[in-house]
Amino acid sequence: MTLKVYNVMSRTKEDFVPLTPGIVKMYACGITVSGDAHIGHAYQSVVFDVITRYFRYLGYDVKYVRNYTDVDDKIIANAAKTGENPIDFAEKYMKQTDAEMDGLGNAHPTIMARATQCMDDIINFVQKLIDNGHAYVSEFGDVYFKLDSFSQYGKLSHVQTDKNDTGVRKDVEPGKQNDLDFALWKSAKPGEIAWKSPWGMGRPGWHIECSAMNLKYLGEQIDIHGGGRDLIFPHHENEIAQTESLTGKTFAKYWIHCGLVKVNGQKMSKSLNNGILLKDVLAKYDADTIRFALLRNTYSADIDITDSLLPESLKHVYKMYSVLEAVKNMDFSGADKAKTDEKIHEIVLEFEKSMNDNFNTLEVIANAFGWFSFINAELAKKTTEYDLYAIANKIKELFKVLNILQKEPAEYVEQIRSSILQQNNLTVADIDKAIVARAQAKQDKDWATADQIRSDLLNKGVLLKDNPTGTSWDVNL
Numbered sequence: 001m002t003l004k005v006y007n008v009m010s011r012t013k014e015d016f017v018p019l020t021p022g023i024v025k026m027y028a029c030g031i032t033v034s035g036d037a038h039i040g041h042a043y044q045s046v047v048f049d050v051i052t053r054y055f056r057y058l059g060y061d062v063k064y065v066r067n068y069t070d071v072d073d074k075i076i077a078n079a080a081k082t083g084e085n086p087i088d089f090a091e092k093y094m095k096q097t098d099a100e101m102d103g104l105g106n107a108h109p110t111i112m113a114r115a116t117q118c119m120d121d122i123i124n125f126v127q128k129l130i131d132n133g134h135a136y137v138s139e140f141g142d143v144y145f146k147l148d149s150f151s152q153y154g155k156l157s158h159v160q161t162d163k164n165d166t167g168v169r170k171d172v173e174p175g176k177q178n179d180l181d182f183a184l185w186k187s188a189k190p191g192e193i194a195w196k197s198p199w200g201m202g203r204p205g206w207h208i209e210c211s212a213m214n215l216k217y218l219g220e221q222i223d224i225h226g227g228g229r230d231l232i233f234p235h236h237e238n239e240i241a242q243t244e245s246l247t248g249k250t251f252a253k254y255w256i257h258c259g260l261v262k263v264n265g266q267k268m269s270k271s272l273n274n275g276i277l278l279k280d281v282l283a284k285y286d287a288d289t290i291r292f293a294l295l296r297n298t299y300s301a302d303i304d305i306t307d308s309l310l311p312e313s314l315k316h317v318y319k320m321y322s323v324l325e326a327v328k329n330m331d332f333s334g335a336d337k338a339k340t341d342e343k344i345h346e347i348v349l350e351f352e353k354s355m356n357d358n359f360n361t362l363e364v365i366a367n368a369f370g371w372f373s374f375i376n377a378e379l380a381k382k383t384t385e386y387d388l389y390a391i392a393n394k395i396k397e398l399f400k401v402l403n404i405l406q407k408e409p410a411e412y413v414e415q416i417r418s419s420i421l422q423q424n425n426l427t428v429a430d431i432d433k434a435i436v437a438r439a440q441a442k443q444d445k446d447w448a449t450a451d452q453i454r455s456d457l458l459n460k461g462v463l464l465k466d467n468p469t470g471t472s473w474d475v476n477l
Ligand SMILES: [Zn+2]
Pocket: 028, 029, 030, 210, 235
């Protein structure tokens, strides 16, 4: 089976063939640290984390670079509001975002690049574009990319630049020769944070930092360039223009973009005030649940964060962990090895088929429901021919790629149970006491009291289950 990747450049699914056998060089545009990270940042970072993990699963050596934009107009403006130094302001949010990415269960990229740490590379890049006629310095000390010098402009986004409504107008950015030209270097206003350059004090434009960091860390050509779909134009189009004008070579072989985040069917926006901050989600839900919610989707599609998405996801993840825990304590020594191996083989094939189809995690999760139903159905029988522990363990191993189900099942189940009890001001002792009281009420044929005890607990998220050996309980998510 070959991995097929949807390439936004060709708008088709293509076989993945790396530039160098066995190696994947991937860059995904990271976050501008101008404030708290939101659920959209979480979505994009988890998608590229899973893509990286799947390449590693396939045996590739992956070099994955992400960046922080740690200087730009918005950072400067937001820092000014609080009176902070923009460098300290960016540093603060970078640290916070790093911790949140860890909290989400993302592996660290091979390199976390930062614009302010690549200033020499950025300046050199711009100078080379000036030298080869692709850029010019304005009378105000700004440097612009000369758009009509790059004939292939628009090949990724298919945006028609002759429509003339795509660039920042000349009267907004004086010194430009053409509305469509975009800034590579911006001269500093008095008092603004600035770096020394051949064109005076200033700071880089946003697009150039990604081209310069790519060149610095991954070289002239990369396998995959990724980001959110909103970056296709102009950001990625501009990156292509800059890099290919410098190298004369195709920049990225595959362009991968993930969809955007909606909240209850609406676009997440400042004006609707419906933004969901990552720190708020992490305060309420564990990483498994959040990843499950984000990955139960095809990455290229928009994702709708409905009010029920995370509670529903928690329910599914909890059930899966409960099954992993249940089979752990059972004896399958009499199982049929050949039958078990056959089932495991089938599961692995299904998993790889879905992932090879453009990283289809939605399908992986749909299949996993089937795998867990199979285990549950076998558990419900008096005897089973399968080693359900071995099967569950294989599912767990495959789910490493999604970084879900990797915790110790007993600990996860216990953690969720205690948080539900805590939210409802209940203790295990309270529940045990209620079970005894209910048994007594039943013995006294006081059915009304027995039912009342059961429904009181249910209202507090605890479900009593009567079985031949007595009454057990579980949280009712
Ligand atoms: Zn970028």
